[in-house]
Amino acid sequence: MENVNDVCRRFWNRQQRTCRLPRWSELPDIELYMDQVITYMNKFTPVFTRDGENGLTPSMINNYVKLNIIPPPVKKKYSRVHLSRLIMICAMKPVLSIQLIGAMIEYMLKSRSEEELLDFFAEQYEHTYIKITDILRSSVEEITDNDANISRILALTVMQAAAVSCGSKILAENALAEMQHLNVLIAPSSEAAREKKEKEAKKREKEKDRELAVK
Secondary structure: OOOHHHHHHHHHHHHHHOOOOOOHHHOOOOOEOHHHHHHHHHHHHHHHOOOOOOOOOHHHHHHHHHOOOOOOOEOOEEOHHHHHHHHHHHHHOOOOOHHHHHHHHHHHOOOOOHHHHHHHHHHHHHHHHHHHHHHHHHHHHHHOOOOOOHHHHHHHHHHHHHHHHHHHHHHHHHHHHHHHHOOOOOOOOHHHHHHHHHHHHHHHHHHHHHHHHHO
């Protein structure tokens, strides 16, 4: 039977290995169909979801397209741009609404290219995750020094991690609220998104009518 120190060491080491996100140059350089996108994205399920939770689904991707969070596929194929945005969406979804995530991505793209944004996001995600994990590990180990009860140690880890998560969510929401107050970030309302969707649908219908007229 493993001793407490070995169990804790394995637990913390596993956390650090699950936070890796791909860089732009590591994304597939060929366009993918929907099922291939799902297969690729589910490689990162351990980063984005808990055990037993479903990862990304086709209906989610279709919804992101409808909300203009990601561009429509070209001939049913998805490019690096789609994969890059899906990675950022999946990472931020537990904290922010999809509309705010879309607004944040568009805001960041004002000063960075798609490639630069993914690399920046992945680096910041990993750096922050590892730093917080190290802080939590040190805090838990200090409080539970010489405690041989693994259940108590894990329970304390849960409480501290939950507190950090809650505090980070509040901080993110407050920062977003301040950005909106300063009019530097405008999240589309559901009504605006609906109107935009209707306009695009009408535009596609007109283009289809023109194609039929030519034939």
